[in-house]
Amino acid sequence: MLGAAAARPGAELWLVWxxxxxxxxxxxxxxxxxxxxPVIAVVGNDAGWTQIAREQVxxxxxxxxxxxxxxxxxxxxxxxxxxxxxIRSDAEVAAGxxxxxxxxxxxxxxxxxxxxxxxxxxxxxxxx
Ligand SMILES: Cc1ncc(C[n+]2csc(CCOP(=O)(O)OP(=O)(O)O)c2C)c(N)n1
Ligand SMILES: [Mg+2]
Numbered sequence: 001m002l003g004a005a006a007a008r009p010g011a012e013l014w015l016v017w018x019x020x021x022x023x024x025x026x027x028x029x030x031x032x033x034x035x036x037x038p039v040i041a042v043v044g045n046d047a048g049w050t051q052i053a054r055e056q057v058x059x060x061x062x063x064x065x066x067x068x069x070x071x072x073x074x075x076x077x078x079x080x081x082x083x084x085x086x087i088r089s090d091a092e093v094a095a096g097x098x099x100x101x102x103x104x105x106x107x108x109x110x111x112x113x114x115x116x117x118x119x120x121x122x123x124x125x126x127x128x
Contacts, residue, residue, distance in 0.1 A: 001028060005037045012104060015041040020049040022073055029080040032109035039109045040100045043073045046116040054123065070115060077111035087114045 001015050017025075022043045032039050053066035074084025083103045087096040096112055103110040 001039050002031060002035075002037065005039070012101070013037070013039045015039050017041060017043050018050075019043055019045040019047065019068055019071065019073065020052075023068075026073065026076055026111075027080075029077050029082050029109060029111065033081040036107055037109060038104040038107050040104045041077070041109070041111045042097075042100075043111065043113050044116050045070060045073065045113055046118055047071075048118075050118070051122065051125065072113065074111050074113040077109070083108055083110040085110060085112045087112060089115075 001013060004011075005013055022041070029041075031037070047068045047070050048063075049066040049068065053063050056066060057063050072084075072086065074086045077084040083100075085096050085100055087093055093114070096114075100110045100112050
């Protein structure tokens, strides 16, 4: 994201993460805040490493290590000094994303933590 921000000054910057993936890089919010990089980060929070679980459970019959909680990633972003928005239902999506765009337009990074149901989205895709 830091590279994208440097390459496209003034662009609206979107980062779309799974909840598991966000766990690897969420601390970048520290840099976004200190360097005033107004990223809109959307975390699709299905409380799991779902892509990994699909194959693992089929092969080994055990979901160990793939189950996460509905962690408050928006609160983590607030801890770094950014804004955080939580969306728990479809009805909140439009207003939540509109608010996120306003925050970013004002120059501040924001994390939108969106609760997802478990779905079969990308069932059969290759895990990497
Ligand atoms: C750096 C790195 N480590 C590990 C993996 C293996 N990996 C692929 S998908 C995945 C879990 C992703 O979970 P999440 O971001 O919540 O996405 P979901 O499958 O739940 O939509 C992992 C750990 C990877 N792709 N890259
Ligand atoms: Mg997930």
